[in-house]
Amino acid sequence: MSKLEDKILIIDDDIAIAESLRFALRKDYDLYFATNISEALKIYQENEISAIVLDLKLGNENGMDLYHKLREINPDVVVIIITAFGTIESSVEAIKSGIFQYLTKPIDLDDLRFSLSRAVEMDKLHRRVKHAEDDKLRNLENHGIIAYSSKMKTIMQTVNKIKDIDSIILITGESGTGKSLIASVIHRIGHRKEHPFYSINCAAIPQNLLESELFGYKRGAFTGANADKKGFFQLADKGTLFLDEIGDLDLNLQGKLLQVIQEKKVTPLGAEVSEDVDVRIITATNKDLKKLIEEGKFREDLYYRLNVINILIPSLRERKEDIPYLAKYFIDKYSLLLDKPIHRVNEDFFEAILGMELRGNIRELENIIERAIALNESDELRAIDIGGITKNKDKPYGIKGELIPVFIGENLDEIEKKVIIATLKKMDNNQARAAEILGITDRTIRNKLKKYNL
Ligand SMILES: Nc1ncnc2c1ncn2[C@@H]1O[C@H](COP(=O)(O)OP(=O)(O)OP(=O)(O)O)[C@@H](O)[C@H]1O
Ligand SMILES: [Mg+2]
Known part of the structure; x- marks a missing residue:
């Protein structure tokens, strides 16, 4: 097995030693050489070095200085130190400070080979751990969903289970609990992620316009329709259509939506033939649809069509465990976005937040933190910054x-x-x-x- 892919950096100002190491190791490793600190740092930063062999005495420079600089670049750097026999004490210090191994001169090549093979393994282990952590962070960032409470963990499990199936999803929960976020995440991690995601707020668009927004129209369908226009159903072809605030859809449009869902076809206004549609539908509302049905404001048949998979997101009051994590997440987010480094968060800040009602749920929490950071003049957050009191x-x-x-x-x-x-x-x-x-x-x-x- 050739190990030539593992890169070793040898730092020694003694050309004779460097040459003998080259001779001894060149068949096993991809070797790099440096004779001083700046050369070594440059090589280390430009190459994926697995392990370093470092002579403590580098002319008038000190190998330990280099070691500390390397540690700043990579706290996990794997370094084997070579020292002259007399400096054993300093070697012990070196080991304590995180150096992987030290060898005394004259170097026993077998010892060196053995140490190097272990050093390279160690480096691989570090990289694997690092990679796993990066993945975790990236996932968190990508999805932007903080879910520490068991209630939210269950929801995330459901999301994972259903991400690749096309059944209609109804997301319910109070305002600001994360319904829209979950909808977009389902699309982003699901099997339609390469295709478009459209989000339509049914409450925000006047109902008479909403029909043509959803289903499109043909030229001449009405005065002012000068050209064909695609509706969201056509635009979201093969992707996902998120119908937000579905409880606000008027009865007429509810009927049309039901028809589209049943037939998987839409008829644009003024069109004579219908068009096939292939979209995944996710809906959300903070209204009580059952109550709307009783009041005659929501079609029961549509409700059963939409409520195939229901995700009920609990209010923040029902999952207070998430609050500190969310707070931390928003503090990081806004100190970055607003370019206001926050170095300390006083305990009373968390206390104050935990004591709040947060009827507006996560959105309210996010707004409170954004405002607190925007107005903050120090690098510390305290209860007083959110109008709290100790x-x-x-x-x-x-x-x-x-x-x-x-x-x-x-x-x-x-x-x-x-x-x-x-x-x-x-x-x-x-x-x-x-x-x-x-x-x-x-x-x-x-x-x-x-x-x-x-
Ligand atoms: N679990 C979470 N982790 C991180 N951020 C979250 C989480 N849930 C919600 N948020 C953030 O909180 C804010 C409100 O969430 P979102 O808009 O999804 O709520 P909503 O339930 O759709 O509200 P509304 O009913 O008013 O439409 C957003 O900025 C969202 O990114
Ligand atoms: Mg929303």
């Missing part, structure tokens, strides 16, 4: 000596409401101060006041 740990029981009656078994919302009213009154209706005493954020007290119609 709890006063010395004063755990609110206002000393003040009590309100609460019944055992009383409804918790009722109790909360009473406490908020009483505290507000005590604070002369100053919301910020009441929130501070209650250990909640301004935002939370506002939300609660709204919730209780106060």
Whole structure:
């Protein structure tokens, strides 16, 4: 087996030694030689060197200096050090600092060969690990989905299972939970990924325009139709059509959509013949379609057609474990995007975020973090940056000596409401101060006041 693909860099200023190593190793390795630090660094950076043989004494330069520079470039660099016999102590230091092996002069070639073969193995191992990590990171970046809670992990498993099948998918969940993101990821990792993905927000386009947007029209179909126009169904041919906010589609269009799904054909406005369509359909809504059916606003037959595979994305309140990871992800994202390095995140920042209601789910969290970083003037994020307050740990029981009656078994919302009213009154209706005493954020007290119609 030829090992010539493994590149070894030998750094020694003694030409005689370099030559004898060349002679001894040239059949086994692809060899590179350097006699000083700058040469060595250049070669190392330009070639995929597996292992390095380094003489500690390089004329008036110090091999250890080079070693430290190499470590900066690659913390996993595999280096075999050659030292003269007298410098054993420094060799021990060298091993401690991460050097793979040291050999004393005169060099025993068998020892060197043995060390080199192990060094090259070590390098391969490093590269494999690195590669796996890169893959992981790349996946995360590509998909941009943070999923640490068991609920989200289950969803990601489902996504993986269904990515290559064409059954219609209905994604439901509150606003800002990631429905649109999941839809686009299903397309991006699925079997139609080489073909187009179109996302149409059914609520954003006036219904009278939506019909021609979806199905297209023929020239002359109506005044102003000067040329044929393709609809999204035709544009997304072989790809994916994401019908977002499907609950907002009007009844007339619901009927037409049902027909397209059943027949796999569309008829553009003004056309006499229908055209075959081959699209994967994903839909999403934050509305309760069952309720819309009861109210006569959504066709039951369409609902059953769409709801073949349902992905219900839980609200952020139901998967608080994801919050710190999402926060971290958004902090990295926005410090990069806004070019504002954040070096420290105070614990109270996470506490404040975990204490928030986040009715707007991930979108709200993302916005809060973006704003906090945009307005931040230091390299640290603190609760105060998101309007949060640090709890006063010395004063755990609110206002000393003040009590309100609460019944055992009383409804918790009722109790909360009473406490908020009483505290507000005590604070002369100053919301910020009441929130501070209650250990909640301004935002939370506002939300609660709204919730209780106060
Ligand atoms: N698991 C996640 N990991 C990382 N980012 C996420 C995740 N879920 C959602 N996001 C981000 O949060 C924001 C809101 O997500 P998205 O637009 O997909 O929500 P939505 O459910 O479609 O909301 P709406 O109902 O308002 O359309 C987006 O910027 C999205 O990239
Ligand atoms: Mg959406």
